[in-house]
Amino acid sequence: MTVSPPGRRERKKAATRQAIADAALQLFLARGYDQVSIRDIADAADVSTTTVFKHFSGKEALVFDQDADREARLVAAVRERAPGESVLDALRRHVLASWLPIAEHPQAAEFTELVDATPALRAYAERMWTRHAGSLGAAIAAEIGAGADDLACVALARFVLEIPALAHGRPDRRAAVETLFDLLARGWDSHEPAPGS
Numbered sequence: 001m002t003v004s005p006p007g008r009r010e011r012k013k014a015a016t017r018q019a020i021a022d023a024a025l026q027l028f029l030a031r032g033y034d035q036v037s038i039r040d041i042a043d044a045a046d047v048s049t050t051t052v053f054k055h056f057s058g059k060e061a062l063v064f065d066q067d068a069d070r071e072a073r074l075v076a077a078v079r080e081r082a083p084g085e086s087v088l089d090a091l092r093r094h095v096l097a098s099w100l101p102i103a104e105h106p107q108a109a110e111f112t113e114l115v116d117a118t119p120a121l122r123a124y125a126e127r128m129w130t131r132h133a134g135s136l137g138a139a140i141a142a143e144i145g146a147g148a149d150d151l152a153c154v155a156l157a158r159f160v161l162e163i164p165a166l167a168h169g170r171p172d173r174r175a176a177v178e179t180l181f182d183l184l185a186r187g188w189d190s191h192e193p194a195p196g197s
Contacts, residue, residue: 017055020045021065028063029110033118060124063115071132073098078139087140091160092181096174099164103173133157159184 006014023044027036038059042049056062074094081090102108115121137157141150167176183190 013055016045016047016051017065020047020052020055021062024059024062024065025107025111028114029107033059033063033114033121060120063121064124064128067128070098071135074132075135075139078136078143087143088156088181088185092177095160095163095177095181100173100177103164103168129161133161136160156184 020041024036024041027040027044036059038049038052041062042052045052052062056065061067077090077094078087081087085093105111115125133154134157137150137154138148140146140156141148141153144153146153163177163180166180167173170176
């Protein structure tokens with residue numbers, strides 16, 4: 001089935017949404033999250049406050065403007081993986097392709113600092129993480145024919161979502177991601193040296 005490209009109206013809405021998110025992030029990084037109002041963002045993006053709220057539920061959503069897309073892509077990595085590809089290999093491929101470019105973005109450190117320094121953003125990020133873990137766990141369970149609350153599926157989803165945080169400060173992030181996925185694939189016993197060796 002061929003998917004038709006988005007029409008002019010959809011492209012314009014997407015461009016407006018992106019312009020609002022970009023203006024918000026610039027203001028948040030320059031002034032601090034709590035010092036920026038929705039009116040400031042609307043003025044910077046040259047839109048009305050009503051338009052801001054048509055695209056975003058609130059200030060926190062402006063910071064995590066790609067939240068829904070990232071969650072959808074995470075679930076799609078499992079559901080739309082190549083024939084014969086394991087769930088874990090599909091998730092490894094997805095994390096390497098999606099997280100590494102984000103981690104290498106020139107504003108990544110500033111963005112992380114903004115979130116870490118702002119209680120409202122930390123709380124939003126935790127709720128987002130929990131929702132993503134639930135969605136991913138359910139997708140994994142559905143793919144292997146397990147119950148939605150299957151403990152192994154829930155655990156795998158949470159471990160996979162922790163990989164970017166665990167690999168973040170490492171000098172070779174790609175190698176760290178690979179090591180963590182290898183650990184998930186083979187378990188601790190394959191990593192721990194045998195006694196007496």
